[in-house]
Amino acid sequence: MKKNQVDIITMGCSKNLVDSEILMKQFEANGYHCVHDPKRPQGEIAVINTCGFIESAKEESINTILEFVQAKTEGRLRKLYVMGCLSQRYKDELEKEIPEVDKFYGKFNYKQLLADLGKAEAVSCTGKRHLTTPKHYAYLKISEGCDRHCAYCAIPIITGKHVSRPKQEILAEVRELVAQGVKEFQVIAQELTYYGVDIDGKRHIADLIRDISDIKGVRWIRLHYAYPNQFPMELLDVMREKPNVCKYLDIALQHISDHMLEAMHRNVTKQETMELIEKIRAAVPGIHLRTTLMVGYPGETEEDFKELLEFTKWARFERMGAFAYSEEEGTYSAMHLQDNISPEEKQRRLDKLMLVQQRISAEIEAEKIGQIMKVVIDRKEGDYYVGRTEFCSPEVDPEVLIKAGDKQLRVGTLYDVRITSSEEFDLYGQLV
Known part of the structure; x- marks a missing residue:
């Protein structure tokens, strides 16, 4: 094992990756050498940044922790720490089940790890990151948490209420990253379009993106995780007018039948959703929409599913991901609804939906030949x-x-x- 080396392993989403990058910068300021997602861990200290979003992600996080516990038991590792969403949510249970871990941290108190190692937080590195991405692009997290209460989602339970980062802090980070050679920014949040509401009750995402686009050296800005309810249309003006704001929007819709949207507590109807898609496409010609859809939610009938298939054919999303419902404890649907669709049926619906999307994607990509x-x-x-x-x-x-x-x-x-x-x-x- 290499002395003073810290191996940091990130599970789950790009929002977790940003947290890992902040921690790595702090470790390095304290004289450690950091390796991110090593093929074979060799450091004396390992930190696992876990995901707790859905069942498969939790399993993967726990399996990774157990692999490192094994390394520690065999003397290949001196200290093992766990942080992130899974330990934010299940800290007490994890401490009982896996006592070999030296300490569990949540999603927000992970910098305490430095103090526990007898090190101080380096003020000069506050807000700075050790980029783990290729050096021309970076993820830019503009807020944390979510005020939506979708019936199936555990994110608000894990991350708490929506908190927007101050605009000046975000712009300073962009300038800093541009100075390091970053040209492309993936703007991320649990709920991008809600930015600013907790500050003064208004949505400020359009102003923020406009200000980022005005920073010299920013070539591409791409937007992830918008929400269809009360979508801020002025964001589309910025996208159309600013050449460095990519014509790309990631907007998770989950479903389309009114029966399902209501059961999921999505606060939006089928008609509103379809009108929004038409407005987005009209306002930003050539835009590529990415969405995420869910099958097998409790009570999803064959009719609901057919409606989802027809909608997918109508919307022709340029990019689409889909997943089968998995029950998350503590959520409304886990407490009040019965997970009444068999795993086989969920898989059948998922395969059928993805097959439709595969054809659409093939047609859309083929249209680009010659361009x-x-x-x-x-x-x-x-x-x-x-x-x-x-x-x-x-x-x-x-x-x-x-x-x-x-x-x-x-x-x-x-x-x-x-x-x-x-x-x-x-x-x-x-x-x-």
Whole structure:
């Protein structure tokens, strides 16, 4: 084991990743060497940043903790700490079940770990991060928590009420990251469109994005996790007017039948949802919408599911993810509804929905053949450079593959690429 090395393992979403990056910066200010998500842990200290969103994520987090417990038992690790959503929620149970962990921290008190190691928080690094992403892009977290109370969701139980970060603090972070070479920002929050409501009762997301777009050196801004209820339409004006705000919006809709939307406590109707999609597409021509849908929610009938399929065909989302309902304790649906759809039926519906989306995605990507698009290069893999257009977020969306020829391409640089062919989810192109 390497002395003074800390291995930090991040599970779950990009919001957790930002927390890990903040902690890494603090460790480094205190003389430690940090390695993020190592293939094989070698440090004397390990910190696991857990996810507690759905059953499969909890299982993965617990399995990872147990692997590291094994390493500690075998003397390959000196100290093991756990932080994040899972331990925020189940701290007492985890302490009883896995006593080998030196200490459990929640989602908000993880910096206490430094004091417990006899170190001080480095004030000069407050708010600064050690980026774990390629150095041309970063995630930018603008708020924490959520005031929505969707019936199935445990996030408000874990993260508490919505708290917006002060605007000046966010803009200072963007300037700092631009100075380090970051050009592309994925703006993230549990509920992006609610930004500012806790400060003065008004939605300030459009002003914030406009101000970020005015910072010199910001090439792309992409927006994640909007909510359909009371959507701030002025955000679309910013997207249309500012060339560095990507024509991309991640807006989770979950379902479409009024029966399901009401059961899920979504505070929006089918008609309102469809009208919103039409307004978004009209206001920002060429926009790519990403959404997430859920199947198998308690009480979902075959009719509800057919309605969801028809809606998916109508909406033709450029990007879509879907998942089967999993009961989360403490949520309204766990306490008041019976999880009455079999795992097999949930899987059947999920497969059927994703098959519809696969066809739509293949058609949409094929329409890009012949177009010249701006592509940022993320990495080289085998014989190809792999990049993305403004319509693609890292990790989750299609990529553009460019055959590596005589010309060497630089990671983080934008190139004009003609799209030559497409697959269901990825594109192929050549430099113009």
